[in-house]
Amino acid sequence: MAEELRAHWDKVYEETPVERVGWYEAVPELSLELIERCGVGTAESVLDAGAGASTLTDELLARGWERVVALDLSASALRLTAARLGPAAEKVTFVPGDIRDAAVEAQIPPVSIWHDRALLHFLTSPEDREAYAMTVRRTVRPGGWVIIATFALNGAEYCSGLPVQRSDAGMLGDLLGPDFELVEAIDYVYRQPWGDERPYVYTRFRRKVGA
Numbered sequence: 001m002a003e004e005l006r007a008h009w010d011k012v013y014e015e016t017p018v019e020r021v022g023w024y025e026a027v028p029e030l031s032l033e034l035i036e037r038c039g040v041g042t043a044e045s046v047l048d049a050g051a052g053a054s055t056l057t058d059e060l061l062a063r064g065w066e067r068v069v070a071l072d073l074s075a076s077a078l079r080l081t082a083a084r085l086g087p088a089a090e091k092v093t094f095v096p097g098d099i100r101d102a103a104v105e106a107q108i109p110p111v112s113i114w115h116d117r118a119l120l121h122f123l124t125s126p127e128d129r130e131a132y133a134m135t136v137r138r139t140v141r142p143g144g145w146v147i148i149a150t151f152a153l154n155g156a157e158y159c160s161g162l163p164v165q166r167s168d169a170g171m172l173g174d175l176l177g178p179d180f181e182l183v184e185a186i187d188y189v190y191r192q193p194w195g196d197e198r199p200y201v202y203t204r205f206r207r208k209v210g211a
């Protein structure tokens with residue numbers, strides 16, 4: 001199953017121009033804004049979980065972030081980002097692999113910011129979602145931040161032909177557990193390249209300092 005999923009995502013990125021995928025953003029403005037609001041210095045680590053071929057990595061490097069980690073199941077997606085970045089790709093830690101896999105988790109350094117736009121909703125079983133939450137708990141430093149953008153309760157039921165789990169901020173808070181406090185939740189309607197609307201909820205949590 002994991003292998004089939006990897007093949008699915010590799011095929012998407014190998015066969016679709018990145019500007020035509022149903023989640024493309026030329027500049028991920030809201031993600032950047034929420035990262036900025038964390039008030040973390042650019043020498044600290046930020047992870048993009050399910051980075052795909054997003055330009056978030058490019059934009060973070062352009063803003064001086066020195067420790068950017070891009071994780072995705074699709075090595076093809078990460079290769080697109082690396083090719084786009086050219087020599088600057090050397091500054092990025094690329095982690096190809098499944099977020100649910102303990103061997104992959106072991107490759108993620110402790111981070112001050114965990115960012116995920118549109119990965120978590122593909123994890124639809126309680127077991128997979130708990131594995132994700134465990135990785136967040138083991139990876140985000142006390143006082144660090146978790147930004148999750150996911151399909152809202154009124155959002156789509158499928159993406160890229162796969163079923164998704166829609167959420168609100170309360171559900172995400174329950175998933176992360178009591179060490180994480182919700183700081184803000186923003187309803188945001190994303191417009192796909194062909195004009196369809198996709199309602200998301202963007203959430204920002206803080207890990208309690210002593211937790």
Ligand SMILES: C[S@@+](CC[C@H](N)C(=O)[O-])C[C@H]1O[C@@H](n2cnc3c(N)ncnc32)[C@H](O)[C@@H]1O
Binds near residue numbers: 051073097100119
């Ligand atoms: C809808 S795309 C979003 C990509 C990117 N965050 C963006 O905003 O452009 C979802 C991404 O999650 C990745 N993904 C799906 N399941 C995954 C898993 N179990 N582990 C790691 N990445 C996964 C896919 O390969 C894909 O790149």
